[in-house]
Structure formats: C-alpha cells, structure tokens
Amino acid sequence: MAKKVALLQGNEACAYGALYAGCDFFGGYPITPSTEVAEVLAKELPKTGGKFIQMEDEIAAMASVLGAALTGSKALTASSGPGISLKQELIGYACIAEIPCVIVNVMRGGPSTGMPTGPSQSDIMQARWGTHGDHAAIAVAPASCQEIFSETVRAFNLAETYRMPVQVLLDEINGHMRERIELPEPGELEILNRQAPPVSPEQYLPFDPSFGDVPPLAAFGSEYRFHITGLNKAADGFPTTKARLVDAEERRQIRKVEANRDKIEKNEEYMVDDAEILIVAIGTISRSARHAVNELRKQGQKVGLFRPITLWPFPERRIAELAGQVKAIIVPEMNLGQMILEVERVTKGACDLHGIGRVDGEPISPSQIMDKVKEVC
Amino acid sequence: MAFDYDKYLRPGKLPHIWCPGCGHGIVFKGLLRAIDACELEKNRTAIVSGIGCASRLPGYVDFNTLHTAHGRAAAFATGIKMAQPDMNVLVVGGDGDGVAIGGNHFIHACRRNIDMTYVILNNFIYGMTGGQFSPCTPTGDKASTTPYGNPDPTFDISKLAIGAGATFVARTTAYHATQIDKLIAEGIRHKGMAIIEVLDDCPTTYGRRNKFRSVVDMMKRFKELAVPVAKAATMSKEELEGKIVTGILHREERPEYCEQYAEVVKRAQNL
Structure with a gap:
C-alpha cells in the first residue's frame, strides 16, 4: 500500500510526531520561531480529546505541562531560546521530581531577544546545562522534516523510559522548512507508555x-x-x-x-570509514556538511560526516574512536563554539580540531565548509 | 465528637515546621474540616503549593500532593485540572508566593475561572527566609529588608482576585477559626476559581519587629479590626479605613474554564 505522504514544515512535523506519540496535553506560550507547533496542536488536540492551553507566560506553560504529566498525560511544550531561559527553573523541577515531558526548542539567536526570525544553534549548551544544580540531560537534534517527526516520537519514548524531560532541538531553518514526509502508519513506530507501578498503593514509593x-x-x-x-x-x-x-x-x-x-545515543555516520577529515555537525548544518562531503569526495578528498542525532548525552565514545583514525575534525555550528568544546573534551588532542562558527543569522554553507576542509588539508 | 484530623494526616510527617504561635496550624485544621465537610475523595484530590512556610502543608496530608517551585503553584494546578477536570484541585500558599513571584499565575488563574480553590495565608511577610517585606506588608512596618519602615504600598489580595476575575472571593483571619472552614468549604463547592484569603500571624518574623508583644496581641488585633461584610456595607469609607472586611466578598456565576474547553472539544469534533 502506498505510504501516506504530506508536505510539512518542520514545526508541523514536530506537532504531528507528538500526536503520533500519544501527546494529549500541550501547554505553551507564543514565541517565534516555534509558534506553528502550538498552532497545529491547538487545532488537532481537541479533535482527539486532548488538551491545549496557552498559558500566561513561559514558566506557567512549563508548570502546566508538569502538572498534566503528573496525572499521566504525555505533555509537550514548545519554545525558543528566550523562552527556554525562562523555563529553566522548572526544567530543573522536572529533573529532580523526575517528571516525563518533552520540550521543543526551535533555536534562534541570542543572547536575550537576539534575532527572533534568524536561525541559530546557540542553545546547545543551554540544552545540556540550562538549569541550576547537577542533572542529567537528553536532547535530540533532528535534521530533516521526516526525522523531526520520528525524533519527536522518540523524545516522548525517552521521556517515558527515563522519567525525565527530553528536549527536541530544531532551529529556525528546519523548523520552517517544508519537505515531503511519509507519515508512518499506526504501529509502525514504537510507542512507549508509562506503566502503572508493579506494587500496591500501600507499598508504592515514587522514587523507589x-x-x-x-x-x-x-x-x-x-x-x-x-x-x-x-x-x-x-x-x-x-x-x-x-x-x-x-x-x-x-x-x-x-x-x-x-x-x-548505548540505548539513548543515536548517530549517523556518512563516509567515515576511510575519512581523513571528519565533520561533526547537527541539525540543519549537518545538511550543509553532507553536501560538502559529497562535493569533496568527487574531488578525491577523504572526508566524512558524523552527525549526533542524540546530542545529549554527547556521543563521546564514538567521537573519541574516530578522533584516533582521522587527521582532523571540523565542527561547523551556528554559534561561536559550543559543540566544539564537547568534541575537544572527548578527543583530548588526538587529532587537530577546527571550528566554523556563524552567528549572523545566515546558515553555514557547504562552500564555507569545503573551504575550511581545503585550508586544513 | 471531636473532629478526627488523623484520617487526613500522613503518618510520621508531623511535627510540622511552623513556629510556636504561627497561625498556619489554625488554617490547616480549618482546611481539613472543610475537605471533610465537602467529602472530597482522597484519590481524586490534589493539593498544590509553591514555596514558603504555608507551602509545606501538602506534605502533611494524605492526598495527591505537589510542592512546586516558588510562585508556580497555580500554574501547576492549572495543568492538573485541565488534564483531569474531575479532580478536586486545591492550592495553598503564602502572600509572597502567591501575589509577588506568583502574581502573574494568580491573576490569570482568576481570569480563566478554572475550578479550583486557592487558600492564601496572608501573614504580611516572607517568613521562611527570615522576615523580608512582602507585597502585603503594611506601609511603614518593619521587616528585615525595611529597617526604616516599609515604603511600599500594600496589595489587597481579595481586591486583586475580584479584579482579576475570580468568581468566589472570601476573607477571614486566623482568629476566626470556625469561619475558616466554612469559607473554604463554600469555595470548594463553588464552580470556578475560589480565593480564600486568611489573614494570619507570623509572630517570629513580623510580630516581634512590629511591637506585638505576643501572639495574643496579634490575634486580638484581628478580632478588633474584623468587620463582617454585612456590617461593612452600612459603614462609610472613612469608617472602614484600616478595618478587615470578612466573609464572602464576591460571588458570581461565570462559565468555568474546563467546561469552556469542553465546548471547544465539541466544536473541534463536529467539524
């Protein structure tokens, strides 16, 4: 049977992915460039008996999500950098109280109001450390609209499996980009649901x-x-x-x-087996990188791409391995050097390391990456 | 027969953290009598709080209890109620928690008229942190951060709630112990947002800085200043200056939020 296809924007794919995963509660607050997630769910959730509420601010949106999640809902909120900054207080609450939920961050520039309609990947560290105190973090960073759909589903599964907040990192480009996607049939993607405790209420301890x-x-x-x-x-x-x-x-x-x-990490490796130069990139910029790899391979350059799909926890073991087999790693990212710090930490000087940073509201182009590769060689 | 508080208390969680002479225990008991009068089912009742002395209350009682972050109780409670409209949702907290850091959530919960009961214990001070002034500290009074007297104007919580759209607003004091449970019970039975403001004493951080020699003095002041709402209606503005009007200050019928959303669901599904 032919697959059901749709032309969807990344933000829309995220919302439909959430519905596929069984999301039945959305609490949000309007912020560019994430609003389409809320708009789709405002329309679709009531049709399935789900709840949509637009709260009075970003903190309240996060609070409503946690309240709903505690009643058993699969709850979602969506925002962008400045909104995530406000939500940090209750992201910490979700961590310590171990409340499953999914938080979408369609990244834009900053600090502060920054460039609301410009793309950015400057919340890489916010996604890891954005709340006070020690805590674990899971964040996924899909690249295509198809993957935004499936990774949103996986984000819900991870949230339920590990009983914690999980962030989905998009950016203004893949959030607003439209692509043809194949809509999975019910049952095609794995859906994990919370299980009732296997003990009686009298014996139950919430952190046993x-x-x-x-x-x-x-x-x-x-x-x-x-x-x-x-x-x-x-x-x-x-x-x-x-x-x-x-x-x-x-x-x-x-x-x-x-x-x-091992269960949480998910990466894509593209032409890395014989690579002498490795590009490490996520999300939208991984697409520029892939294009650059294809072009450079045509020119005989041994270049490969490593793409963390799970950004946090960071794929340290695999990157450390690859660092032992390549001459240099190049990290293009739409910020002034965040993910490269993590690569530096895990490679421990095993190979040369070069960054490409961009914060002018324009994406890093394939030619910019190709120039860097040539410069490094 | 004496009221059996024990059936609502979690074993082993007392003693509470409140200081000797604090009025929170009086409100606590009133809340339990009100819950009992309304026959709220434990499994289907959530009690939500923020941060502060009063916000420790949920930990002592055998319901679904949620001690959230500072000021955020009403917003968490909104999520619970939206997700489970059949649950009884109560919020407890103090003045600083409710109308300073939580002010935005407070007014919007009132505006939505979502069906919950918010008992706000107004002791005019941030007690847990050692007595800093709150939006409810009377102008001129001393607090640890107003050593020369409080320059700030004072919030009237009940007025704020009425203005923001709460459909049931009542006020009493810790002195009027038997009125507390009656007003909270009325609030629980009311369909919509019910705010019950209970003026309360904090002898430790407010009283001793403001020339109250004892808890009894603080309670006497509540007794002397209280004017029932019916009597207040016969008094002039000048006569009411500095008084505490007690009783049900406001009650109206207006569509409740979850019911309104149920209409949204119907419209969406009939498309």
Whole structure:
C-alpha cells in the first residue's frame, strides 16, 4: 500500500510526531520561531480529546505541562531560546521530581531577544546545562522534516523510559522548512507508555530505587497517592537533608542516563570509514556538511560526516574512536563554539580540531565548509 | 465528637515546621474540616503549593500532593485540572508566593475561572527566609529588608482576585477559626476559581519587629479590626479605613474554564 505522504514544515512535523506519540496535553506560550507547533496542536488536540492551553507566560506553560504529566498525560511544550531561559527553573523541577515531558526548542539567536526570525544553534549548551544544580540531560537534534517527526516520537519514548524531560532541538531553518514526509502508519513506530507501578498503593514509593535507576511513576488521580517536591528528597518523595539519602538520589538521577547511553545515543555516520577529515555537525548544518562531503569526495578528498542525532548525552565514545583514525575534525555550528568544546573534551588532542562558527543569522554553507576542509588539508 | 484530623494526616510527617504561635496550624485544621465537610475523595484530590512556610502543608496530608517551585503553584494546578477536570484541585500558599513571584499565575488563574480553590495565608511577610517585606506588608512596618519602615504600598489580595476575575472571593483571619472552614468549604463547592484569603500571624518574623508583644496581641488585633461584610456595607469609607472586611466578598456565576474547553472539544469534533 502506498505510504501516506504530506508536505510539512518542520514545526508541523514536530506537532504531528507528538500526536503520533500519544501527546494529549500541550501547554505553551507564543514565541517565534516555534509558534506553528502550538498552532497545529491547538487545532488537532481537541479533535482527539486532548488538551491545549496557552498559558500566561513561559514558566506557567512549563508548570502546566508538569502538572498534566503528573496525572499521566504525555505533555509537550514548545519554545525558543528566550523562552527556554525562562523555563529553566522548572526544567530543573522536572529533573529532580523526575517528571516525563518533552520540550521543543526551535533555536534562534541570542543572547536575550537576539534575532527572533534568524536561525541559530546557540542553545546547545543551554540544552545540556540550562538549569541550576547537577542533572542529567537528553536532547535530540533532528535534521530533516521526516526525522523531526520520528525524533519527536522518540523524545516522548525517552521521556517515558527515563522519567525525565527530553528536549527536541530544531532551529529556525528546519523548523520552517517544508519537505515531503511519509507519515508512518499506526504501529509502525514504537510507542512507549508509562506503566502503572508493579506494587500496591500501600507499598508504592515514587522514587523507589529497588526498581533500578528509573522508579515507576504513578499518576495523580489514581489510587496511588504520593508527594512530589522540588526539595532534595528520599525514596518516599519527602524532603530530606540526610547526606547519604540526598547523595544516593542525586547520583541515581545522573546514572539513569549515563548507564544507558548505548540505548539513548543515536548517530549517523556518512563516509567515515576511510575519512581523513571528519565533520561533526547537527541539525540543519549537518545538511550543509553532507553536501560538502559529497562535493569533496568527487574531488578525491577523504572526508566524512558524523552527525549526533542524540546530542545529549554527547556521543563521546564514538567521537573519541574516530578522533584516533582521522587527521582532523571540523565542527561547523551556528554559534561561536559550543559543540566544539564537547568534541575537544572527548578527543583530548588526538587529532587537530577546527571550528566554523556563524552567528549572523545566515546558515553555514557547504562552500564555507569545503573551504575550511581545503585550508586544513 | 471531636473532629478526627488523623484520617487526613500522613503518618510520621508531623511535627510540622511552623513556629510556636504561627497561625498556619489554625488554617490547616480549618482546611481539613472543610475537605471533610465537602467529602472530597482522597484519590481524586490534589493539593498544590509553591514555596514558603504555608507551602509545606501538602506534605502533611494524605492526598495527591505537589510542592512546586516558588510562585508556580497555580500554574501547576492549572495543568492538573485541565488534564483531569474531575479532580478536586486545591492550592495553598503564602502572600509572597502567591501575589509577588506568583502574581502573574494568580491573576490569570482568576481570569480563566478554572475550578479550583486557592487558600492564601496572608501573614504580611516572607517568613521562611527570615522576615523580608512582602507585597502585603503594611506601609511603614518593619521587616528585615525595611529597617526604616516599609515604603511600599500594600496589595489587597481579595481586591486583586475580584479584579482579576475570580468568581468566589472570601476573607477571614486566623482568629476566626470556625469561619475558616466554612469559607473554604463554600469555595470548594463553588464552580470556578475560589480565593480564600486568611489573614494570619507570623509572630517570629513580623510580630516581634512590629511591637506585638505576643501572639495574643496579634490575634486580638484581628478580632478588633474584623468587620463582617454585612456590617461593612452600612459603614462609610472613612469608617472602614484600616478595618478587615470578612466573609464572602464576591460571588458570581461565570462559565468555568474546563467546561469552556469542553465546548471547544465539541466544536473541534463536529467539524
């Protein structure tokens, strides 16, 4: 049977991906260049009995998502850099309280209001560290509209599996770009749903480590009554300042991602086997990089592309391996050097490292990358 | 027969954090009597708070309880109520939490007229952090950050709630212990946003800086200044200056938010 196809903008693909994943709650606040995510869901969610609410500000949008998620909803919010800055407070809340949810960040320039209609990848570090305190982070960075759809679905799965907020990083270009996408049939993509705790309400502890690093989350409104706080807490969910308990909880919350890197990480490697020069790029800029690789290969240059699809946790092991086999790594990114810091950290000087940064609201072109490769050779 | 508070308390969670003489315990008991009078089912009731002394209340009680971030309780509660309109949603918190850092969420929750009951314990001070002035500290009063007297004008929480669109607004004080549960119960039964402001004493960080020699003095002041709403209607503006008008200050019927959204769903599905 022929696949159902659609011509969708990246932001629209994100919204339809969320619906496919079973998203039944959206809490948002208008911000360019992310608004189409909210607009599609304002139209589509009521049709499926889902809830859409436009809140009074970015913080409230995040709060509503967390409130809904605690009742069992698959909840989503979408924003851009300045809005994510405001949401940071409650992203931290979602981390410590371990509330599954998905946060879309259609990146634009900054700091502050920056260039609302210009593309950027300057929230790479915000996605990792954007809230106070130690915490784990998962963020995905799809490149095409098709992948925005499927990675949004995966983001919901990761959120439910690891009981935490997951960010989907788009940018103004792939958020607004239109492409033909094949809409998956129901059942074609894996959908993971929260499971009720396998213990009775009397035995239930919301952070019970005996279930492993990801304790099951019950739903408010069910027979499992429990307490959630943003304070450091013990396994029973109630605040504690006991050093041993606080330490154990904090470490578990980091470990649940660190110990599952293999399951969370997802990368694409393109012509890396014999590559002497490796380009590491995400999202929109990985498309320029791929084009540059194709052109340079025609010219006989051994160039390859490594594309983290899961940006956080950063694919450190694989990049470190590749650094041992190439002469140089080039990191083009629409910021003045964020991802390159991570590449530098994991390659530890094993090969030369060069960045291409751009913050003028224009994408990094294939020719800009090709020039850099030639300069490095 | 004495009221059985224990059936709503989580075992092992008391003693509470509140100081001797703090009025929060009086409001706490009133809230539990109101919940009991309204026969709210534990599994289907959520109690949400922000940050501050009053916001520790949910941890003590056996419901679905959520101690959120500073000021954000109403916004979290909105998410719960939207997702589960059949649940009973209550919010508790203090004055600084509710109308300073949480002011935006407070007024918009009132505007939406979403069906929840918000009990705001107004003790005129940031108690947990040691007595800094709040938007509700009376002008001229002393706080740790107003050592020469508070230059700020004072928020009237109930007026703010009425102005923002809450459809049930009531006020009482910690002295009027038996009125607390009656007003909260009325608020719970009301369909729409109910704000119950309870003026409350903080002897530790407010009273001692403002020449109240004892908790009794603070309670006496509430007693002396309180004017029931019916009597207030007969008094002039000048006579009401400095008084605390108590009782149901405002009640109206207006479409509730979740019901309005249910209409949206119907329109979307009939397309």
